[in-house]
Amino acid sequence: MVAPSRIFAPDLLAGQVIVVSGGGTGLGRAAALELVALGAEVVVCGRRPEPLEETVALAGERCRARVCDIREEDDVAAFVDWTLEQHGRIDTLLNNAGGQFLAPAESITPKGFRTVTRLNLDGTWLMTHAVATKAFIPAGEDGRARGGKVISVTLSPHNGLPGMVHSSAARAGVETMMAELSTEWARFGIRCNAIAAGQFGTEVFMTKYPQEMVAAAAGQVPLGRLGRPEEFAWLVAYLASPAGDWFSGATLTLDGGRDHHVGPWPIEGSRDAEGRPLQEARRA
Ligand SMILES: CCCCCCCCC/C=C/C(=O)SCCNC(=O)CCNC(=O)[C@H](O)C(C)(C)COP(=O)(O)OP(=O)(O)OC[C@H]1O[C@@H](n2cnc3c(N)ncnc32)[C@H](O)[C@@H]1OP(=O)(O)O
Numbered sequence: 001m002v003a004p005s006r007i008f009a010p011d012l013l014a015g016q017v018i019v020v021s022g023g024g025t026g027l028g029r030a031a032a033l034e035l036v037a038l039g040a041e042v043v044v045c046g047r048r049p050e051p052l053e054e055t056v057a058l059a060g061e062r063c064r065a066r067v068c069d070i071r072e073e074d075d076v077a078a079f080v081d082w083t084l085e086q087h088g089r090i091d092t093l094l095n096n097a098g099g100q101f102l103a104p105a106e107s108i109t110p111k112g113f114r115t116v117t118r119l120n121l122d123g124t125w126l127m128t129h130a131v132a133t134k135a136f137i138p139a140g141e142d143g144r145a146r147g148g149k150v151i152s153v154t155l156s157p158h159n160g161l162p163g164m165v166h167s168s169a170a171r172a173g174v175e176t177m178m179a180e181l182s183t184e185w186a187r188f189g190i191r192c193n194a195i196a197a198g199q200f201g202t203e204v205f206m207t208k209y210p211q212e213m214v215a216a217a218a219g220q221v222p223l224g225r226l227g228r229p230e231e232f233a234w235l236v237a238y239l240a241s242p243a244g245d246w247f248s249g250a251t252l253t254l255d256g257g258r259d260h261h262v263g264p265w266p267i268e269g270s271r272d273a274e275g276r277p278l279q280e281a282r283r284a
């Protein structure tokens with residue numbers, strides 16, 4: 001049995017059907033567990049069955065899983081069709097599946113660049129388009145488009161992460177995609193937003209990258225620590241709830257201040273002998 005939410009009422013999302021891509025691990029799993037705790041029916045997908053099955057085991061019977069590679073059009077179509085057969089509707093799509101490898105830009109081959117943009121930009125588009133055309137745009141019982149919400153994970157800092165030019169570019173594309181669709185698909189009652197995630201201490205984050213970079217990451221966050229996966233899950237739950245109904249086209253940056261980090265503060269030349277930031281004298 002999944003643990004109750006520490007923030008929201010237990011029936012906040014009762015009756016909702018929510019798809020979480022990449023729901024077998026990390027941020028996606030944390031979101032899936034929180035959404036189930038709030039009463040939603042959750043469907044997770046990813047390439048590997050084992051992590052998905054683990055999420056289902058942790059979440060309980062209101063969570064189902066199916067293997068789907070978001071880069072493959074036929075896979076995506078079959079996944080969305082299956083979800084609709086199981087539940088009859090989808091209310092929210094969380095585009096969380098994604099990732100990249102860390103490498104200096106000059107060393108990235110055309111294939112390597114395509115690999116990352118195909119996953120993060122094309123894959124997000126395939127999922128968004130399939131869910132919209134199959135679940136959100138078709139008319140409901142009242143003859144009007146059913147509507148729904150798309151929440152896509154992107155990346156902070158927005159001036160790009162050195163070593164991740166492919167992912168920085170792809171995530172910028174996703175944010176603009178969400179903004180554009182918020183206008184085009186408003187007529188169907190579809191809300192599209194992005195969550196620009198700063199650095200979160202998920203298992204993959206802690207193990208995939210060079211350890212010296214991981215160790216230095218919190219030092220680049222003004223609030224001095226990595227994000228906790230449940231902090232991401234709470235924002236997803238908020239956006240999926242009625243409290244999120246007037247958000248559309250927004251990028252919500254969740255990063256402890258990382259986007260605007262200018263280095264440690266106060267720096268030498270800007271602090272007094274006790275280390276306090278300098279302040280100008282008031283005029284007499
Ligand atoms: C202080 C600062 C703090 C901050 C520092 C850190 C900030 C991190 C912020 C973000 C954190 C996160 O997102 S954490 C979560 C990350 N999670 C993930 O990345 C999970 C998903 N990722 C993946 O599946 C893989 O990494 C990915 C490469 C994207 C896709 O895998 P695939 O199996 O599809 O692809 P592969 O077959 O492995 O590779 C395809 C091609 O890509 C290229 N390629 C792949 N790996 C490569 C590598 N390591 N180096 C070079 N090139 C590579 C090659 O051209 C490969 O072709 P060949 O040459 O022919 O083989």
Ligand SMILES: NC(=O)C1=CN([C@@H]2O[C@H](COP(=O)(O)OP(=O)(O)OC[C@H]3O[C@@H](n4cnc5c(N)ncnc54)[C@H](OP(=O)(O)O)[C@@H]3O)[C@@H](O)[C@H]2O)C=CC1
Nearest residue numbers: 022025026027046047048069070097098099199200202204
């Ligand atoms: N952790 C962090 O600091 C940050 C994370 N992010 C982004 O947030 C998201 C979640 O990150 P996190 O939980 O840390 O990382 P994970 O690597 O744990 O999560 C990525 C998930 O996406 C799935 N996935 C990858 N490729 C595909 C694919 N082609 N089709 C379907 N599913 C796929 C993976 O499952 P499988 O391998 O089984 O397919 C995995 O469950 C990612 O998009 C990540 O890039 C952004 C900023 C910072």
